[in-house]
Amino acid sequence: MQLSTKHLLGIKDLLPSDISLILSTAQQFKEVLQRPIKKVPSLRDVTIVNLFYENSTRTRISFELAEKRLSADTINFAASASSVSKGETLLDTVNNILSMKVDMVVMRHSASGAPHFLSKHLPDTAIVNAGDGINEHPTQALLDAFSIIEKLGTLEGKKILLIGDIMHSRVALSNIYLLTKMGAEVMLSGPPTLMPKYMEAALGVKIEYNLKKALAWCDVANVLRIQLERQNQVLFSSLREYNRAYGVTSKLLNEIDKDIVIMHPGPINRGVEIDSDVADSANSVILKQVENGVAVRMAALYLLSGKKELSS
Amino acid sequence: MQVLLSPQQLDLTIKRLAYQLLEDNDNLSDLVFVGIQPRGVQISNRIVDFISEISAEKPSYGLLDITFYRDDIREELHIPKETTLTQSIEGKKVILIDDVLYTGRTIRAALDALQDFGRPQKVMLCVLVNRRFNRELPIQPDFYGIAIDTTASQKVKVDIENNQVVLY
Numbered sequence: 001m002q003l004s005t006k007h008l009l010g011i012k013d014l015l016p017s018d019i020s021l022i023l024s025t026a027q028q029f030k031e032v033l034q035r036p037i038k039k040v041p042s043l044r045d046v047t048i049v050n051l052f053y054e055n056s057t058r059t060r061i062s063f064e065l066a067e068k069r070l071s072a073d074t075i076n077f078a079a080s081a082s083s084v085s086k087g088e089t090l091l092d093t094v095n096n097i098l099s100m101k102v103d104m105v106v107m108r109h110s111a112s113g114a115p116h117f118l119s120k121h122l123p124d125t126a127i128v129n130a131g132d133g134i135n136e137h138p139t140q141a142l143l144d145a146f147s148i149i150e151k152l153g154t155l156e157g158k159k160i161l162l163i164g165d166i167m168h169s170r171v172a173l174s175n176i177y178l179l180t181k182m183g184a185e186v187m188l189s190g191p192p193t194l195m196p197k198y199m200e201a202a203l204g205v206k207i208e209y210n211l212k213k214a215l216a217w218c219d220v221a222n223v224l225r226i227q228l229e230r231q232n233q234v235l236f237s238s239l240r241e242y243n244r245a246y247g248v249t250s251k252l253l254n255e256i257d258k259d260i261v262i263m264h265p266g267p268i269n270r271g272v273e274i275d276s277d278v279a280d281s282a283n284s285v286i287l288k289q290v291e292n293g294v295a296v297r298m299a300a301l302y303l304l305s306g307k308k309e310l311s312s
Numbered sequence: 313m314q315v316l317l318s319p320q321q322l323d324l325t326i327k328r329l330a331y332q333l334l335e336d337n338d339n340l341s342d343l344v345f346v347g348i349q350p351r352g353v354q355i356s357n358r359i360v361d362f363i364s365e366i367s368a369e370k371p372s373y374g375l376l377d378i379t380f381y382r383d384d385i386r387e388e389l390h391i392p393k394e395t396t397l398t399q400s401i402e403g404k405k406v407i408l409i410d411d412v413l414y415t416g417r418t419i420r421a422a423l424d425a426l427q428d429f430g431r432p433q434k435v436m437l438c439v440l441v442n443r444r445f446n447r448e449l450p451i452q453p454d455f456y457g458i459a460i461d462t463t464a465s466q467k468v469k470v471d472i473e474n475n476q477v478v479l480y
Contacts, residue, residue, distance in 0.1 A: 002389050021391070028377065028392040037428035040380035302380075306389050 003303050007119050007127040010136035011177035019182060023146050026292070026299035032069070033295060043070035046305055049097050051107040052130070053079040053090075053114075058266055058290070059130050059140075063106050066297035075102065090114065091121060098125060104304065106130050112170075126304040134168050140265055141174035143296040145182065147289045148220055151261050156183040161214050163246060164224030164273055165194045165235075171265045172224060176203050189214040190224075190246055193235040211246055216256050222263040223248050223274045239272050249275045259283055266290070316441065316458060316468070317477035325457040326355070329438060330362040332455050337405060340369045344404045344432075348422055349377040349393040352410035354472050355440050359409060372399050376408075381421035402430035411470045413439040416451035441468050441477060 003018050011019070032040055048067050052060055060076070067074045077097070094105065104126045107115050112133030119127045131137040145155060152158055160179050166172045166188050179186050180203065187206040188199060199205055208214040215221060226242060236242050243249075253260065262274075262284040270276045279286055317325060337343050345363075347356025353375055360373045374397035379390045408422055419437060426435060438455040443462050462468065462479065470477050 001391050025391060028379075028394060031395050032380070034398075035428060036430060039428065041424070042380045042385055045386070303389065 002306060006123075006304070007115070007129075008138055008300050008304060009115050009119060009127065009129045011138050011141050011174045011181070012136065014138075014178075014181070016181050019142070019145070019178060022142055022296065022299050022303060023149065025303060026142070026146055026296040029069075029298040029302070030292065030295040032298075033291075039069050039071060041071045042302055043067070043072035043305055046070075046103045047073040047075065047101065048104045048106060048301070049075040049077055049102045050130075051077045051094065051097075051105055051109075053107075053109040054131065056108055056130070058293075059108065062290070062293040063128075063130060063139075063297055065294050066301060067106075069294070070298055070301060072104075072301070090118070094118060094122065098122065104128065104301065107132075109133065126306075128300060128304065131170055133170065134173075135170055136174045136177075137170040137265075138174050139293070139297050139300055140171050141178040142300065143289055143293040144171075144175055144222060144263060144265070145178055146292045146296050147263065147285050148261065150288065150292065151285055152219065155179060158184045158220065159187065159218045160184050161187045161189060161218035161221045162224060163189045163211065163214070163221060163248065165227050166190050166199070166224070167194045167196050168227045169224050171222075175222060176205055180204050187214055187217060191236050191242070211248075212252060212256065215248070215252065215260060216258065218260060220261040220263060221248060222265075224265065225267065225269055226273055239269075243272050247271075247273055247275060248278050250277045250281070253278060261285060263289060313478050313480040315476055316460065316479050319475040322476055325440065326358045327362055329440075329455055329457055330359050330366065333359070333407060333438060334363065334367065336455075337407075340367055340371055342405050342433075344372045344374065344397075344399060344401050344406050346397060346401075346406055346408050346422075346426075347373070347375050348408060348410040348418060349375055349379075349395070351412075351470060352408075354470060355411050356409035359438070372404075374399060376422060376425055378418060378421040378425050381424045383417060383421065397429055400430055401426065401432045403433050405434045405436065406432040407436050407438055409438045411439065412441045412443060412468050413437070413451070413453050413456070414443045414446050414468075416447045416449035419451050420449050440470065443468060 004015050005013055050063055064074055106128045108130040109132050112135035114132050115127050115129040129138055162172050176186055187208055189208050189211055264286045268279055345360050347353040360371055363371050376397055377392045377395045379392035436454040439453045440457040442453050442456040442459040444459050445461055468479050
């Protein structure tokens with residue numbers, strides 16, 4: 001049994017069987033993380049470069065931990081501290097690194113499609129997309145799915161609500177692809193200025209601009225961060241206005257009087273898209289998402305490391 | 313296809329192995345039984361169930377998957393099954409239980425895996441079928457059900473459906 005794909009570029013290219021395989025393997029890796037020695041030797045012959053052209057703490061540390069727990073050697077590349085500032089192109093940078101016999105690349109880039117571009121030029125190196133522009137963030141969607149299954153038992157038939165800046169959110173798109181592939185129902189909510197057109201027809205999701213109605217419908221609310229760094233124009237009037245219309249507050253949740261699982265990919269803007277008491281409540285799995293992220297990434301890396309041609 | 317152990321013989325062998333394990337190790341609380349995934353578990357479940365019947369105490373038992381410790385990881389990707397070894401093996405006598413001992417590589421992987429759980433006082437090996445003369449590593453069982461001579465082209469299988477052990 002193995003994945004149908006050589007790379008992990010997006011949920012769009014994965015089969016439901018691939019997703020199930022990654023999630024069930026992640027379950028075994030989660031058990032490894034409870035052992036006294038949280039390490040397995042599976043990837044000790046593999047060198048992985050973490051190519052992060054965009055700032056990240058959470059995702060980069062999560063990948064680095066996953067790689068180290070698999071006994072792989074890791075190299076961290078931060079664009080700011082490298083020859084990219086001297087004008088080196090993406091392809092040149094990667095070819096240079098690969099000449100040093102690196103086996104896998106984990107990549108985050110601000111241009112949508114950057115990992116896909118790379119995979120065409122580097123057919124023998126497994127590439128994992130850690131977030132490309134406003135396209136996809138597949139490992140986030142996988143760990144979100146893992147966390148939902150951990151709390152609710154399954155994805156099939158569950159009602160998942162994504163709230164916030166859908167237009168600029170690669171987390172949202174990956175989640176939409178994954179949840180619809182696995183039989184869940186998806187609804188989007190957020191300011192109309194941050195909602196792309198034709199989502200219902202194109203992706204089979206529902207849209208509800210009234211947050212209270214949306215929350216009353218759902219089993220799980222995945223709250224997205226307002227991405228100030230990605231917007232050139234201001235698409236809503238102020239952070240306080242956003243909180244009043246689309247913030248997930250305990251007042252709103254009490255009015256609905258229903259237990260909803262609360263999720264957030266992080267980092268949280270407390271008091272903007274979500275209130276502190278909601279983020280820290282018993283229904284929140286936000287910290288579990290972080291914990292599950294390492295296990296899910298270990299599973300993805302393990303399944304992609306696969307067969308190698310023995311060199312002569 | 314040849315039947316090595318019929319259902320009655322299999323039942324007797326399991327019971328005899330359980331008695332042997334108890335005979336050699338007087339204090340059950342010092343022992344941790346570990347069944348090796350995926351196929352050793354069928355045998356270890358039966359042995360440990362029988363030990364629970366014949367002794368006053370409940371034996372300490374866990375399952376171990378050795379997929380991540382295999383030495384053939386670049387030839388074929390294996391999918392792990394669950395590991396449930398939550399009790400500490402520190403200072404305990406661990407009894408590894410598997411169905412067939414062939415090349416010995418699974419047990420080598422199991423020994424590596426156990427190292428990451430703690431330092432046992434002693435590790436012993438109990439297998440249902442010892443395929444002599446096919447070993448690729450210096451590993452031998454402490455307790456075994458039957459010993460047979462086979463060639464590399466033959467296979468030994470514990471046929472759980474029909475409750476027997478076959479050679480083909």
